[in-house]
Amino acid sequence: MGFLKRILRNNTTDDLGTKFSPGSFEALTDEELQTHMGIQTYDAFELTDAIRPSYDLQVVPRQGFRYDKYVDEMSNLETPVIMAAATRNRIMDLFLELIDHLGPVVDVVLETSHHFAPQQNDLYREHIDMPVLKSMLLDHEDVLLNDGCTGIAVINPARRQEVQLDEHKLLITYGDPLDAFKQTMIDCDVYPDEKIKFITEAEHVHSSSERYYDKFTLLKNHLGMDSENNSECC
Structure with a gap:
């Protein structure tokens, strides 16, 4: 399963930078935790390997926006x-x-919190052609979907619009207008639901591993983000 990075709505940070708070995970045995992490489907909604909800299901994952x-x-x-x-x-x-x-033509930001980073780090790449970017994303689909310490954002600074696939594997669009993004979601059977709660709004746990860190590094290099020294903490 690799290491688990507890990210909670009201979290604290220990000396290693791991964010956590007492909650439904704290009293679990290793067997109970492994079993919970192995549950992929809630009703018709299937999670990636990157994240799991709280053991007591404070939020039940479901599709919508x-x-x-x-x-x-x-x-x-x-x-x-x-x-x-x-x-x-x-x-x-x-x-x-x-x-x-x-x-x-867009800019790309890779977000990483591998190795218990106390803050998420951002790596920036400017001016990449959309067909090239989409080809790279498909080549690295595994780490983008299943690594709980990797997120990506695609930005058009001139339009002040952004689409993000974050560490929780939520899809977030920023900007004005948002009508085209809304229609695309509906066309893909993701419908508006003002009462929906997301996995980030309660206790939850992220999952990653050294294997996924290696895959993240490969994606970073393919995008031309060769040095994390040039990143900015968000």
Whole structure:
């Protein structure tokens, strides 16, 4: 199973940078934890290997999207957001269709919290042709879907629009307008649900391994992000 990185809504950080808080995972035996991590399907919704909900199922994963907003702490400006969860066999196809709306040339950000990093690190690549990017993403689908310490964002800075596939394997679109992104989700059978709760809104656990770190490093290098020294902490 590799190491587990506990990420909780109200978390603390220990000396190693591992984020955790007492909750439903704390009293589990190794066997109970292994069993829980082995559950992939909740009703018709299938999770990737990257993340699992709380043992007591504070949030039951399901497919759908809702509107939200991002507020910049410096400028206090609000940006419209769509947050979505899709079952495993839809995530990558939907992500590729969503990023098509960003235009022929985009910027890419890889997000990593491997090796118990106390903060997520961002690696940036500017000006990549969309067909080239999509080909690379398909080549590295395994790490993008199944590594709980890898996230990716595709950005059109001129339009101020962004599509993110984050560590939790949620699909998040930022910008204005969002109509095209909304229609693409509906066309892929991901429908609006203002009452939906996402796995990030309760206790949950991420899963990764050295094997996935190696795959992340390969993806980073293929994208031309050769040095993590150039990254910025978010």
